[in-house]
Amino acid sequence: MTIACTDCGTLQDIPPLPWGAVAVCPTCDNRLERTNGRSINAALACASATFVLLFPANLAPLMVVSMLGMTRQSRLGSGVVTLWQHQWVLVAVLVAAFAVVLPFVRFGLLSLVLTLLQLGHRPRWLGGAFRWSLHLDQWAMPDVFLLGGAVGYSRIAAAMPVKIGWGGICLILAAFLCMLSRATLDKRAVWRTLSPESPAPPAAQAVIACRFCDLVCPAVAEGSPCPRCGLRLSARKPDAAVRTAALTVAGFALFIPANLYPMSVDRQLGVLVPHRIVDGIEELFQAHLWPLGVLIFCTSIAIPLLKLAGLSWFLMSVRHGTPGTQPRRLRRLVLKTRLCHLIDEIGRWSCVDIFTIAVFLPLMQFGGLVSANAANAAPAFLLVVVATMLASHAFDPRLMWDAAFAAHSRGVPPEP
Ligand SMILES: [Zn+2]
Ligand SMILES: [Zn+2]
Numbered sequence: 001m002t003i004a005c006t007d008c009g010t011l012q013d014i015p016p017l018p019w020g021a022v023a024v025c026p027t028c029d030n031r032l033e034r035t036n037g038r039s040i041n042a043a044l045a046c047a048s049a050t051f052v053l054l055f056p057a058n059l060a061p062l063m064v065v066s067m068l069g070m071t072r073q074s075r076l077g078s079g080v081v082t083l084w085q086h087q088w089v090l091v092a093v094l095v096a097a098f099a100v101v102l103p104f105v106r107f108g109l110l111s112l113v114l115t116l117l118q119l120g121h122r123p124r125w126l127g128g129a130f131r132w133s134l135h136l137d138q139w140a141m142p143d144v145f146l147l148g149g150a151v152g153y154s155r156i157a158a159a160m161p162v163k164i165g166w167g168g169i170c171l172i173l174a175a176f177l178c179m180l181s182r183a184t185l186d187k188r189a190v191w192r193t194l195s196p197e198s199p200a201p202p203a204a205q206a207v208i209a210c211r212f213c214d215l216v217c218p219a220v221a222e223g224s225p226c227p228r229c230g231l232r233l234s235a236r237k238p239d240a241a242v243r244t245a246a247l248t249v250a251g252f253a254l255f256i257p258a259n260l261y262p263m264s265v266d267r268q269l270g271v272l273v274p275h276r277i278v279d280g281i282e283e284l285f286q287a288h289l290w291p292l293g294v295l296i297f298c299t300s301i302a303i304p305l306l307k308l309a310g311l312s313w314f315l316m317s318v319r320h321g322t323p324g325t326q327p328r329r330l331r332r333l334v335l336k337t338r339l340c341h342l343i344d345e346i347g348r349w350s351c352v353d354i355f356t357i358a359v360f361l362p363l364m365q366f367g368g369l370v371s372a373n374a375a376n377a378a379p380a381f382l383l384v385v386v387a388t389m390l391a392s393h394a395f396d397p398r399l400m401w402d403a404a405f406a407a408h409s410r411g412v413p414p415e416p
Contacts, residue, residue, distance in 0.1 A: 028334055090382070
């Protein structure tokens with residue numbers, strides 16, 4: 001079965017793999033297929049259980065706090081409502097999308113696709129639906145919301161009594177199953193069940209590969225929809241370098257106000273206390289919650305900076321090639337390609353701090369006594385996360401390999 005490696009673009013012939021085997025691209029070391037611990041049935045069970053658990057996780061209270069005889073409950077959507085009422089419309093809309101709406105769409109769609117596959121139904125739209133369920137994987141964030149909720153819980157528990165409700169327990173289970181469904185989903189098996197790959201094309205035939213499902217098609221099909229997943233076929237992601245560059249510049253520009261201005265403002269007995277990202281980290285350290293302080297430092301400062309620096313490095317490689325002698329150049333390309341995957345995977349975890357605020361806000365509304373509100377850095381920070389996630393999705397690592405192959409064929413002298 002012939003596919004094209006999504007990282008370096010070279011054609012690879014993969015025989016049907018036995019249980020527990022791994023197929024690795026010999027050019028770039030990319031893991032092309034892994035059968036160990038993966039099955040369509042397990043992914044279907046996890047995805048449908050997540051979908052069902054999302055209902056109580058959204059409807060029942062996550063946490064209940066009491067202060068001076070008053071109690072406040074927080075549901076998954078309460079933060080969205082409070083943010084909206086406080087006029088933080090952009091933050092409210094994005095939190096609602098990532099934490100409430102997209103998890104339902106992603107797991108509903110994935111459960112539907114896998115159920116139809118197991119029942120032997122193959123309607124024409126099934127490939128497109130599976131592609132969308134994979135697209136939404138990064139944007140549906142019950143697991144990231146759970147981590148944000150855990151940080152919010154620790155911050156509140158340090159100040160007042162707080163109880164976890166049934167919604168909280170269902171969210172913990174849903175987030176765990178969400179991660180399990182990602183780990184067990186054998187994407188290649190699903191694509192093969194939808195439409196098997198053909199054997200290797202003749203060497204003389206020009207081919208093009210779908211950049212989403214890796215199906216190899218004749219080059220003349222460029223511009224038409226992929227027969228398997230419906231994505232428009234193109235040799236490389238369209239305008240990948242320009243889009244990535246524009247989004248990276250936007251990310252850098254927004255990162256400055258996101259760190260200079262406060263993310264939230266507390267009002268305690270009439271006194272306003274602003275909290276920038278660094279203030280929040282410092283408070284967690286002072287409250288002896290240093291693991292959470294390290295976590296917020298990593299997700300809110302280190303990961304966005306790593307993403308922006310990494311994307312800039314990749315763009316430089318596309319423009320100027322990768323220097324070095326051939327084995328060294330290959331090692332650097334493999335490193336950059338792996339870093340590219342890492343950046344794509346970890347980007348969503350930067351939302352932790354925003355979700356902490358979304359959990360924190362509705363619980364901290366005690367009139368004139370204690371209240372909390374989001375502040376100017378919240379939308380800026382959320383836009384940094386969205387811009388860098390879009391940038392890493394828009395980037396095509398094959399461009400770095402193309403630039404290196406082109407430099408090699410031109411005979412660019414190795415660096416001293
Ligand atoms: Zn490869
Ligand atoms: Zn495709």
